[in-house]
Amino acid sequence: MSQGRPDPPRLRLDPASYETLRQQILRRDGWRCQSCGGMSNLEIHHKGFRSHSGHDSEENLITLCTQCHAGVHHNLNHISFLNSV
Numbered sequence: 001m002s003q004g005r006p007d008p009p010r011l012r013l014d015p016a017s018y019e020t021l022r023q024q025i026l027r028r029d030g031w032r033c034q035s036c037g038g039m040s041n042l043e044i045h046h047k048g049f050r051s052h053s054g055h056d057s058e059e060n061l062i063t064l065c066t067q068c069h070a071g072v073h074h075n076l077n078h079i080s081f082l083n084s085v
């Protein structure tokens with residue numbers, strides 16, 4: 001029974017705010033990929049997907065290196081660790 005209600009538009013942070021948030025996440029995670037522990041090519045991944053509320057909040061963000069990040073997006077269905085942290 002769909003009421004045809006569209007998802008609310010994602011709140012987007014301006015680049016400066018996002019960069020600040022990004023630094024916060026990196027520091028929280030100890031500047032390490034939370035999957036492999038690597039410390040280079042770090043990126044921020046949004047844990048919250050469309051089914052949940054994918055806000056740009058700290059709890060929804062995790063530090064991953066480029067490689068693991070790509071892997072996560074490639075294997076989203078197989079990932080369980082992201083949902084358990």
Ligand SMILES: [Zn+2]
Nearest residue numbers: 033036065068
């Ligand atoms: Zn990694």
Ligand SMILES: [Zn+2]
Nearest residue numbers: 044045046069
């Ligand atoms: Zn991602």
